[in-house]
Amino acid sequence: FLQVLNEKKLQEVDSLWKEFETPEKANKIVKLKHFEKFQDTTEALAASTALVEGKLSKNLKKILKKIVAKDAHEQLAVADAKLGGVIKEKLNLSCIHSPMVTELMRGIRSQVEGLITGLPSREMAAMCLGLAHSLSRYKLKFSPDKVDTMIIQAISLLDDLDKELNNYIMRCREWYGWHFPELGKIITDNLTYCKCVRKVGDRSNFASSDVSDILPEEIEEDVKAAAEISMGTEVSEEDINNIIHLCDQVIEISEYRTQLYDYLKNRMMAIAPNLTVMVGELVGARLIAHAGSLLNLAKHPASTVQLLGAEKALFRALKTKRDTPKFGLIYHASLVGQSNTKNKGKISRMLAAKTALTIRYDALGENTSAEMGAENRLKVETRLRLLEERGIRRISGTGKALAKADKYQNKSEIKVFDPSGDSTLPVVSKKRKIQEVDEQDTEVAVKAKKFKAEMKEGTAVEDGEPVKKKKKKKDKEKQAEEEVVLSEELPTSPITEPCCLATRVALLFHYALFMATFVCLQNTEKKKKKKKKMKDEGED
Numbered sequence: 001f002l003q004v005l006n007e008k009k010l011q012e013v014d015s016l017w018k019e020f021e022t023p024e025k026a027n028k029i030v031k032l033k034h035f036e037k038f039q040d041t042t043e044a045l046a047a048s049t050a051l052v053e054g055k056l057s058k059n060l061k062k063i064l065k066k067i068v069a070k071d072a073h074e075q076l077a078v079a080d081a082k083l084g085g086v087i088k089e090k091l092n093l094s095c096i097h098s099p100m101v102t103e104l105m106r107g108i109r110s111q112v113e114g115l116i117t118g119l120p121s122r123e124m125a126a127m128c129l130g131l132a133h134s135l136s137r138y139k140l141k142f143s144p145d146k147v148d149t150m151i152i153q154a155i156s157l158l159d160d161l162d163k164e165l166n167n168y169i170m171r172c173r174e175w176y177g178w179h180f181p182e183l184g185k186i187i188t189d190n191l192t193y194c195k196c197v198r199k200v201g202d203r204s205n206f207a208s209s210d211v212s213d214i215l216p217e218e219i220e221e222d223v224k225a226a227a228e229i230s231m232g233t234e235v236s237e238e239d240i241n242n243i244i245h246l247c248d249q250v251i252e253i254s255e256y257r258t259q260l261y262d263y264l265k266n267r268m269m270a271i272a273p274n275l276t277v278m279v280g281e282l283v284g285a286r287l288i289a290h291a292g293s294l295l296n297l298a299k300h301p302a303s304t305v306q307l308l309g310a311e312k313a314l315f316r317a318l319k320t321k322r323d324t325p326k327f328g329l330i331y332h333a334s335l336v337g338q339s340n341t342k343n344k345g346k347i348s349r350m351l352a353a354k355t356a357l358t359i360r361y362d363a364l365g366e367n368t369s370a371e372m373g374a375e376n377r378l379k380v381e382t383r384l385r386l387l388e389e390r391g392i393r394r395i396s397g398t399g400k401a402l403a404k405a406d407k408y409q410n411k412s413e414i415k416v417f418d419p420s421g422d423s424t425l426p427v428v429s430k431k432r433k434i435q436e437v438d439e440q441d442t443e444v445a446v447k448a449k450k451f452k453a454e455m456k457e458g459t460a461v462e463d464g465e466p467v468k469k470k471k472k473k474k475d476k477e478k479q480a481e482e483e484v485v486l487s488e489e490l491p492t493s494p495i496t497e498p499c500c501l502a503t504r505v506a507l508l509f510h511y512a513l514f515m516a517t518f519v520c521l522q523n524t525e526k527k528k529k530k531k532k533k534m535k536d537e538g539e540d
Helices: 014-021 022-028 041-052 057-070 081-091 098-111 121-141 149-177 182-186 190-200 216-226 237-271 273-279 281-291 295-296 304-308 311-320 335-337 344-363 373-387 429-456 472-488 501-539
Strands: 002-006 030-034
Touching: 014 022, 014 098, 022 030, 022 304, 030 273, 041 057, 041 121, 041 281, 057 081, 149 182, 149 281, 182 190, 182 216, 190 237, 237 273, 237 281, 273 281, 273 344, 273 373, 295 304, 295 344, 304 344, 304 501, 335 344, 335 373
Parallel strands: none
Antiparallel strands: 002 030
């Protein structure tokens, strides 16, 4: 015990460390009042563990009673507020705990060798090291029933055994299937399959073997009938021995897995009984293993417990700005599996909230009963029953009638591409547009033929007067002029009505062809006029 000499300097918490820079300065602040050593390491360990847990040891209680008798009016500075409360309750001694006391304790620990005289530094270091090892060893051995490391190792081994069993059974079925392929379709249970193969061996022995202790009578008759007409290949005795040895391994691992599951179930009921009642031993063990320990799991909120195990999907959804997942490992709980697809999100959210309460009760509570878990499970089951029966009441009205809700049905719709989106113009049927183009082409062709026939007969009319026959040369020139006039009478663009894409392309092609013909005729006419002009000038 140390007594404070100058309380004014303790008020300056920020600069208090400067008063403990040297042993001389520290002796001006505090001085040793009472010192009592421990008899052995066991006594020191008991006193240290009591202080860590906030309890009052017997030796400390005796010393404090002496101090109370002498200086009952003074306050006792303690580093642990819980310990101060216990001392005040049992000894009626005023205790103080504040940031000033914490800083003072830090300074005393730094200069403890100078404050306690006659204690060599070498012995002090050895004592601290030995006490630290003993205290750490005690913490590891404390309450072995509450050690959740065994659960983490057991559930990890159980998952590994399941993977190895699947590989071994698949290899056994494939290997023996070359010899007796029909047996795999008749016997679906893996363990029964391996027991049957181990007892019989070669398929020719099925007729004389009795496997009634393994298979029912009907399946036994089917196996014997299939063995007589099997199309498998013949194998040697050495191959059969290796297959039987593999079946022995599968049976031994299956038995050990059953034993390990029972061990995990008992351990979960001892460490986290309420969590086991809520979600089952397998899901509860996986939650503990994923969090690292039961205490770490108790620190998680209900929303984290709900999504525990789906971290990759959660961050991918946040990154791509899509819907976040509704459940993680808790999806495998029996309550979530019983609900419909529509209600799985609601049930998983409610189950996670109740599970978080049971986890904290198991980790921090002193009671080991599973009553709280049973009550919460009953609440979740009641809520699930209400959702399944559409037990949502109306807000207005009598409140007795059930709210009407249509049954959810997933309807798959097949969307077909709409070609009308390719054009902003109104849609016109392709058949109608093609008919209009054909009519225009037919009308133009009829007019051209009629004009040619009139030109040959000499009955063509131009500006209300009949055109007489001239010389061949003049007739040719006149015919070219009429063709030019005919071309000029054609429409400038055949696209007069809205149409779809294919019809529009066809009309554009015809329009381009007509325009090319028109340009050629104009060029020919210009050349003929130019030659005629040059000829007339030469004659003059």
